[in-house]
Amino acid sequence: MRVIRNIFKRWHVYITWALLSTIFMGWIFTFLTDTTPAHKITMYIHAYTLEDQALSMKLEEALPEGIRMVKVHSFDYALFGQTGFVDADMFLISASEIESYLTDFMSLEEFAEKHPELTYYYDEGGVPCGIRVYDSETEEGIAMTYITYKIPEALGRAPEDYYLFFGKEGFHNGLDDQDEAAFEMAENFMGLE
Amino acid sequence: MELYKKEEIGIFARREKVWTILVSLLMAALLISIITICCLTDQYNGQQMEYTVYAILVPGGWVCIYIWLDVILMYHREKKHTQLILESTPHTAEGTLKVQRMLFSIPQSVTVRKVSLETVEPHTGEVLSQLYSVDVRREKEVTVLNGKSVRITEAHGYIIAIEGGEEA
Numbered sequence: 001m002r003v004i005r006n007i008f009k010r011w012h013v014y015i016t017w018a019l020l021s022t023i024f025m026g027w028i029f030t031f032l033t034d035t036t037p038a039h040k041i042t043m044y045i046h047a048y049t050l051e052d053q054a055l056s057m058k059l060e061e062a063l064p065e066g067i068r069m070v071k072v073h074s075f076d077y078a079l080f081g082q083t084g085f086v087d088a089d090m091f092l093i094s095a096s097e098i099e100s101y102l103t104d105f106m107s108l109e110e111f112a113e114k115h116p117e118l119t120y121y122y123d124e125g126g127v128p129c130g131i132r133v134y135d136s137e138t139e140e141g142i143a144m145t146y147i148t149y150k151i152p153e154a155l156g157r158a159p160e161d162y163y164l165f166f167g168k169e170g171f172h173n174g175l176d177d178q179d180e181a182a183f184e185m186a187e188n189f190m191g192l193e
Numbered sequence: 194m195e196l197y198k199k200e201e202i203g204i205f206a207r208r209e210k211v212w213t214i215l216v217s218l219l220m221a222a223l224l225i226s227i228i229t230i231c232c233l234t235d236q237y238n239g240q241q242m243e244y245t246v247y248a249i250l251v252p253g254g255w256v257c258i259y260i261w262l263d264v265i266l267m268y269h270r271e272k273k274h275t276q277l278i279l280e281s282t283p284h285t286a287e288g289t290l291k292v293q294r295m296l297f298s299i300p301q302s303v304t305v306r307k308v309s310l311e312t313v314e315p316h317t318g319e320v321l322s323q324l325y326s327v328d329v330r331r332e333k334e335v336t337v338l339n340g341k342s343v344r345i346t347e348a349h350g351y352i353i354a355i356e357g358g359e360e361a
Binding site for chain 2: 021022026
């Protein structure tokens with residue numbers, strides 16, 4: 001009884017320890033487990049909800065050659081001024097957000113020729129630059145175990161399609177003699193339920 | 194009946210030392226296990242390793258904090274308090290013992306119960322009351338004599354020995 005009383009008397013010390021130790025170790029682990037962009041595929045997803053850790057772990061089960069890590073971030077993460085946002089390899093965003101970021105995405109002309117069965121987003125010049133991954137009419141999409149695309153009706157926003165884009169400044173998009181790991185990863189990603 | 198004994202200083206010092214060694218070993222074990230887990234992040238899933246570290250570090254730290262604040266510091270304070278009392282000059286007094294309900298936690302020291310010793314001035318018949326302190330860890334020997342006529346030895350305001358027990 002005395003032990004419990006003493007613990008409750010100093011509850012703030014125990015809470016402070018729990019907070020500080022997890023923040024510090026989180027920082028250490030981020031530092032330890034991170035790797036260079038050459039060995040990492042970074043993806044930003046703007047959806048209603050996102051299981052980023054679970055999706056990263058699932059995608060890491062089948063890594064393309066030379067890749068050690070997949071980092072999946074919510075768009076909220078980019079609000080903290082991450083410079084990595086521009087250098088990201090893949091972006092998954094809703095149709096209404098595309099115009100704001102269109103200049104950061106690469107053209108998918110060659111990819112579209114190889115995969116005519118997919119539905120694309122075309123820019124003003126008629127060039128395909130995004131792959132549709134969620135159809136708001138049929139409510140079907142990829143990786144729906146990890147991503148919630150459908151916004152609850154109570155929020156009063158119209159349902160939207162979602163598209164997958166590849167960053168112009170990414171490290172694995174096949175441009176400038178780079179590897180095409182982002183496209184290999186996208187195939188895995190698009191196969192997820 | 195003596196409430197403070199010189200041997201107690203050695204006992205408290207030994208206990209303080211033993212618990213300090215134990216908590217140091219525990220902290221070293223925590224540190225080694227965390228470093229080992231950090232080194233294993235190349236071979237296993239980093240996320241799972243991170244959660245494992247939290248599961249070890251947070252409760253392990255709580256145990257260390259508890260031992261440090263509530264065991265080691267308690268023995269350290271008891272040792273200092275006993276040293277202070279035994280090094281002070283003792284005085285004796287007689288009277289009727291009245292145990293008060295008041296308990297005081299002295300910051301960075303022991304918790305004490307207040308007791309009063311009531312004496313009757315032989316010439317005027319006036320009742321004089323003097324307050325003393327008793328360390329709560331040693332109060333049993335004193336509280337059983339509540340309301341009885343006792344002879345106390347005090348040092349620094351603390352009762353260090355008590356005898357008597359006749360009805361007042």
